[in-house]
Structure formats: structure tokens, C-alpha cells
Amino acid sequence: MPLAKPWQPWPPADARAIPAALGVFEIGDAAGNVLYIGMAGGRTRFGLRERISACFAGAVAPSLAERAAAYRYEVNMMYFTRYIELLERHLHAHGDVPPGNRESGEPLPTLGRAGRQAARAAWRDSGGE
Amino acid sequence: MDLRLSDEQKLLVQTVRRFVREQIVPLEAELDPDAFELPREEHDRLVAMTKQMGLYNFAAPVEVGGGGLDVTTQALLHEEMAQHRAGLYAPCYGVFGGAGLAQLYDASDYIKEKYLYPQLRGEKRAFFALSEPSGGSDPARAIQTRAVRDGDEWVINGSKLWISGADTADFGIVFARTDPQAGRAGITAFIVETDMPGFEVRRIVHVLRSTHYPTELTLDNVRVPHCNVVGEVGGGFALANDRLTRNRIPYAAECIGVAVAAQRRAIEYSKQRVTFGEPLASRQAIQWMLVDNEIDIRTSRWLTLAAGQKADTGQPFRFEAAMAKLVATEAAGRVVDRAIQIHGGLGVSKDLPLERWYRELRIRRIGEGPSEVQRIIMARDLLSGSAVSELA
Numbered sequence: 001m002p003l004a005k006p007w008q009p010w011p012p013a014d015a016r017a018i019p020a021a022l023g024v025f026e027i028g029d030a031a032g033n034v035l036y037i038g039m040a041g042g043r044t045r046f047g048l049r050e051r052i053s054a055c056f057a058g059a060v061a062p063s064l065a066e067r068a069a070a071y072r073y074e075v076n077m078m079y080f081t082r083y084i085e086l087l088e089r090h091l092h093a094h095g096d097v098p099p100g101n102r103e104s105g106e107p108l109p110t111l112g113r114a115g116r117q118a119a120r121a122a123w124r125d126s127g128g129e
Numbered sequence: 130m131d132l133r134l135s136d137e138q139k140l141l142v143q144t145v146r147r148f149v150r151e152q153i154v155p156l157e158a159e160l161d162p163d164a165f166e167l168p169r170e171e172h173d174r175l176v177a178m179t180k181q182m183g184l185y186n187f188a189a190p191v192e193v194g195g196g197g198l199d200v201t202t203q204a205l206l207h208e209e210m211a212q213h214r215a216g217l218y219a220p221c222y223g224v225f226g227g228a229g230l231a232q233l234y235d236a237s238d239y240i241k242e243k244y245l246y247p248q249l250r251g252e253k254r255a256f257f258a259l260s261e262p263s264g265g266s267d268p269a270r271a272i273q274t275r276a277v278r279d280g281d282e283w284v285i286n287g288s289k290l291w292i293s294g295a296d297t298a299d300f301g302i303v304f305a306r307t308d309p310q311a312g313r314a315g316i317t318a319f320i321v322e323t324d325m326p327g328f329e330v331r332r333i334v335h336v337l338r339s340t341h342y343p344t345e346l347t348l349d350n351v352r353v354p355h356c357n358v359v360g361e362v363g364g365g366f367a368l369a370n371d372r373l374t375r376n377r378i379p380y381a382a383e384c385i386g387v388a389v390a391a392q393r394r395a396i397e398y399s400k401q402r403v404t405f406g407e408p409l410a411s412r413q414a415i416q417w418m419l420v421d422n423e424i425d426i427r428t429s430r431w432l433t434l435a436a437g438q439k440a441d442t443g444q445p446f447r448f449e450a451a452m453a454k455l456v457a458t459e460a461a462g463r464v465v466d467r468a469i470q471i472h473g474g475l476g477v478s479k480d481l482p483l484e485r486w487y488r489e490l491r492i493r494r495i496g497e498g499p500s501e502v503q504r505i506i507m508a509r510d511l512l513s514g515s516a517v518s519e520l521a
Contacts, residue, residue, distance in 0.1 A: 001332075042162035042479035080163045080339035085332075088296070107168050112296030113323065114330040114344055 002122070003086060007032060007070040010056050018053075018073065020046040024082045025073035027055045027064055027100060036064055036100030037090060039083035048073050061103035084109050092116040093123035132434050138202050144182065145209040152178070153221055157214045162479040165219045165340035175224035176251070186226035186249055188379070193234055193241065194249055200375075201437035204382040208430070211386030214482035217489045218340035220383060230255050231375065232302055232318060232368045236359050244300055244320055256301035258289040258321075258346060259369050265291060266502045268304065269313035269366055274348065276305035276317060282352045283307075283319060288331075289346040296330040296344050298323055303348065304365045316365035320357040327351040337488040373498060377450040378440065380497050381433045381457035385426060387486050388457075388464040392422045394483070395468040398475075409471065418467040425460035432456050448507055448516040455503035458493040465490055 003026055012018060025048055027036040036055060040047040051060075052073065058065030076082045087097055088111050097108060134142070152175055156167060167175070179185045188203050189195020198206070210220035226249065233245040247253040264271030274287025285305050295301060300322045308315030321328060327349040334343045360368050396419060399410040409415045436449035465486045469476030476483045494500050510516035 039161075078335040078339065080161065080165075081333050081335050081342045084342075085335075088333075109166060110297050112298075112330065114296035114333045117329050118331070 001085070002089060003072055003074055005072040005074060007072050009070050010068065015049065015053065018049040018071075019075055020049045021075045022077055022079050023048050023073055023075040024079055024086060025052055025071060026086070026098075027052070027068045028070045028072070029067050030069040032070070034090060034098050035068055036061065036098050036104070037083065037086045039079050041079055048075070055100070060106075061100045063103055064100050080109075084111065085114065087111055088114050088116075089119040092119035132431065132438075134205070138205055141184075141198075141202060142205050142209055145184070145206050146212075148178070148182075149209060149212055149216075149221065153213045162214065162482070162485060163339040165215055165222070167222045167224070172222060172224060175221075176226070179225050184225055186228070188228035189226075189249055190234060193229070193245060195228065199437070200378055200440040201434055204378050204433050204437045207379040207382035208386040208389065211383040212390040214485060215340060216390070217383055217387050217486060217493070218338055220386075226251065230257065230302055231372050232359055237356065239356055240320060240359065247299075253299040254294060254297055256292055256295040256298040257372075258292045258295065258301050258303045260289065260291045262288060262290045262345075266498060268369060269316065272304060272306050272316055274303070274305040275309075276307050276319060276353075278307075278355075279352075281355050283355065283358070285319065285321065285327075285348045285351045285353060287348050289348075291334065291343040292346055293341045293343050295323070295346055296333065302359060304369055307362055311363060313366040314363050316369075317362050318359040318365040318368050319353050320359060321348070321351060321353055325351050325353070337492055340489070374447050374450050375440070376497055377454035377503075378433060378436050378446075380493070381429065381436075381450075381453040384457040384461035384490065384493055385429050385433060387490065388422070388426050388429070388461040391461075391465045391468040391483060391486060392419070392426060394481070395419060395422065395471045399471055415471055418471060422464045422467055425464050429453070429457035429460045445515065448510040451498075451503040451506040454497065455500050455507075458490070459500060462487075462490045462494065 003024065007028055022040050022042065025038050026034050028034055038051050038055065040051040044050050052071050054060050055064045056068055087108065091097055091111055092115065101108065156171060176185065184196060186194065187196035187198045187206065191197035207220065210225065211217055215222060229245050229249045233240055236245065244253065248255050259265065259268050261271055261273055263273050274285065274289065276283045276285045285303065287305060289303065300320055303319050303321045304316055305319060306315055307317040328351050329347045331345045331347050334345055336343060399415050399419065400408055402409045433453040436446050436453040439446035439449050465483060469483050469487060472481065472483060475481060478484065507516065
């Protein structure tokens with residue numbers, strides 16, 4: 001399943017509007033292209049709020065601070081498998097993980113083939129090659 | 130029944146215990162609390178260590194290049210390997226290798242060369258696909274996936290559910306019905322490669338654990354060569370059943386390992402934590418919880434080692450393995466629950482591994498045959514007279 005949430009412009013009117021909860025998130029550019037897929041795991045002090053803010057501050061990957069325009073998130077206690085699912089989906093649709101994930105140098109989990117056909121079909125339906 | 134450990138067993142247990150405490154536990158301080166993999170360089174470094182120790186693939190038979198340890202010793206080591214945060218479903222993060230797919234030990238040389246040996250060398254990953262949306266506990270009746278012979282090939286159609294590791298695997302064993310009229314004698318095991326046309330991992334199924342997460346598969350006219358039949362056509366159910374029975378012993382041992390680790394934490398914390406001017410350990414309510422934990426742990430261990438001894442001495446052990454699995458999975462759940470209660474709020478936080486063990490142990494009462502199925506197995510053996518107590 002894709003992260004079916006609306007993009008929200010950065011910065012939010014109130015940073016506290018982003019929950020300090022565990023979950024997954026995506027950072028996008030102004031055109032809605034996904035630049036980074038992230039997870040707010042059990043070691044974070046302020047969950048999604050901390051991790052999303054770090055991306056826009058350039059602390060995760062420098063280019064994110066320049067290109068990132070929006071974010072979307074999903075509060076999810078099963079954040080790890082959801083994170084893998086989002087990365088796999090992006091990988092199958094685009095042939096690689098988002099550029100910010102590569103640039104960040106963060107170790108990627110082992111990615112497999114789950115949802116490959118669905119991701120490719122959705123990408124074609126949206127006008128992708 | 131003699132449950133004393135041999136000198137060799139004691140040495141192995143101490144070696145693995147030290148490895149877990151000195152190599153695995155410190156690494157976990159840097160990982161996400163739900164992590165199930167080590168960074169590649171750490172994984173490779175530790176694999177080199179276990180190979181040097183002579184313990185890589187200790188559970189696989191000598192004939193296929195493994196360590197050939199007996200079932201009792203395997204159980205002892207599994208108990209040790211599980212004593213860390215990820216230990217229940219990712220014992221030592223796989224750096225001790227594995228046993229490969231046991232169904233392949235007696236397979237053709239072709240299958241062993243192409244699939245088993247690469248898996249044992251860590252070059253290929255595999256999955257085991259028995260359960261379906263129609264059920265998992267009664268595979269003889271529930272399997273609806275069909276395989277139809279077409280010349281030198283079989284054409285497989287159907288779906289599988291709760292299949293761990295299929296999205297990252299290179300191949301797997303898929304059980305399919307080849308004779309709809311033959312009941313359990315109509316099921317055959319096939320090796321299916323994950324890049325065969327028509328094979329699709331539809332989705333990750335999000336459950337209480339992130340480790341070894343399950344997936345859903347579809348097989349749409351997947352064509353498999355006849356040489357990929359494992360064992361005899363129609364012999365799949367016996368293959369699956371044997372694997373399930375054997376696996377119950379290390380499965381139980383891992384639960385005991387987690388219970389031991391939780392009990393260790395509960396004892397330490399109850400002596401440190403002071404409430405109303407006294408350590409928790411001075412309260413009878415806490416003392417009784419600790420005693421009940423120890424009874425649960427020792428009962429489970431005795432049953433598990435007894436099952437291992439029966440397996441090692443060539444006696445029927447289906448009843449004993451089912452009992453060990455049933456008791457150990459339920460007992461470990463109680464132990465971790467009490468340990469959480471003793472720790473209070475800290476017990477349910479991700480600062481400690483207790484909450485992860487609590488979630489993952491809940492799955493253990495369902496996986497590899499739920500508690501109710503273990504009771505069915507035992508009841509059958511009791512009523513048929515095949516389960517005889519040693520003291521009878």
C-alpha cells in the first residue's frame with residue numbers, strides 16, 4: 001500500500017502539529033516527487049516530529065534542505081515493516097530507492113520483491129514509463 | 130531420564146552465552162528496538178567468528194556440511210542464542226547460519242547442489258510455503274493450491290499466506306495439491322524460484338513482529354520442472370509434517386531463552402527498585418511472581434530437553450515435541466508478562482526489550498501450530514495408546 005496521505009507544505013503553521021509518535025513518512029519536492037522515505041523508530045525522542053524536522057534542516061541529507069517542499073506521514077507502531085514496504089514499492093516503481101535515502105548514507109534494510117506488480121502498475125497508471 | 134549436560138554441552142553453552150553477551154547485546158544498543166538485521170560489515174565479521182568457532186550451521190547434518198549437533202544440544206544453544214532483544218525471531222541475527230530447508234537433506238543431488246548447499250553457504254535465501262488463506266493448521270484439507278503435470282513440467286496455481294521471508298528469498302518449497310481425491314496423499318512439495326514467471330509476492334502482512342515478517346504469495350501458472358519435485362509425488366504432507374514436528378523443539382527452546390532473559394531482568398530490577406522505603410524484592414507479591422517465573426522456565430526446559438532426548442535416541446517424540454512447544458510458548462508469555470508488571474511503566478517502553486518479547490511471544494502461541502493443535506496431536510496419541518509415560 002502506498003502512503004495515502006495528502007502532502008503538507010513545510011513549514012507547518014505549528015511544528016507541534018506533527019505528532020511525536022512512531023511511524024513512517026515521506027519527504028517530497030514541489031512537484032510531489034518522493035525525495036526520501038523515512039521511519040521514526042523507537043530510538044527517536046520526538047518521533048515523526050523530530051525526524052521530519054531533521055530532514056528539512058538538512059541533517060539527514062544536504063540536498064533535502066534545498067529541494068524538499070512537503071511532507072506526509074502515517075503514525076504506525078509497525079513502523080519497520082511499513083518502512084520496508086514503502087521502500088520496496090518505490091524501488092519497484094522507479095528502479096531505485098529515493099535519492100535522499102542514497103545520499104543520507106543510512107543503512108537500508110534488505111529489500112525484496114513484495115508488491116512489485118502493483119507498484120509497477122500504479123506507476124504506469126500515473127503516467128510513468 | 131538423565132538431563133545432566135555433558136562436558137562438551139557445557140562448553141558449547143558457555144561459548145554461545147559469552148558470544149551473545151559480548152558480541153550481540155552491545156550492538157543492539159545502537160539499533161532500532163525493532164531491528165532484525167545487523168549492518169552488513171558487522172554481520173560478516175560475526176559470521177567469520179562463528180565459522181572460526183566451528184559453530185556455523187551447527188544444526189545441519191554433517192553429510193550436508195553442517196555441525197551435526199544432536200537435537201538436545203541444539204535446544205541448549207537455541208536457548209542461549211535467544212537471550213537478547215531480537216533473539217526470539219532473529220537469534221543472534223543469523224550469524225550462526227542455519228539448518229537450511231530440512232526437507233532437502235534427502236532430496237536429489239541436483240536439488241542439493243542447486244538449492245540446499247548455496248543456502249547453507251549463505252548465498253541463497255529460502256522460504257517455506259504451506260499455509261493458505263483457507264487455513265494453516267490442517268494443511269491436508271486446507272491446501273487449495275493446485276499443481277497439474279504438463280509433460281516434464283508442473284503448472285502451479287494458487288495462493289499462500291503467512292509465508293515468512295518470501296520477498297527476499299531466491300527460492301522456496303511450495304506445497305500444492307496434485308491429486309484432489311487423495312487427501313493428504315495428494316499433496317506434493319515443489320521448489321519454486323522467486324523469479325519464475327507467475328510468482329508474485331503480493332504484499333507484506335503487517336503483524337506484531339517486524340522480524341521475519343510474513344507475506345502473501347500468488348502463483349499464476351508458474352511452470353516448475355519435474356526435477357524440482359521434492360521427494361515423491363504425493364509425499365508432500367509427510368515432508369511438511371516431519372519438519373513441523375522437529376522444529377517444535379528449538380522453537381520451544383527459543384521461548385525459554387527469552388523467558389530466562391526476562392527473569393534475569395526482573396530479579397535485578399526488583400532488588401534495585403525501592404518503593405515505600407523497601408526494595409520490590411522484599412514484597413511477597415513480587416517474590417511469588419519471580420517464583421512462578423522460575424517454575425514456568427524450569428518446567429518448559431525439562432519438557433524441551435526430554436523431547437530432545439527422545440528424538441536423539443530414535444524414539445517417537447511427536448507427543449513430547451508438541452507438549453514442549455505448547456508449554457514453553459505459553460509459559461514464556463506468562464514470564465514476560467510478569468516481568469513487565471514488575472518493571473511497571475518501564476516494562477512497556479521501548480527502552481527495554483520486554484515489550485518486544487511480549488508482542489513476539491504472543492505470535493508463538495499460534496505459529497508452528499497453535500496451542501489447540503498441539504493438544505489435538507497429544508490427545509490423538511494418548512487415545513491411540515502411542516503416548517506412554519516412562520513411569521507407566
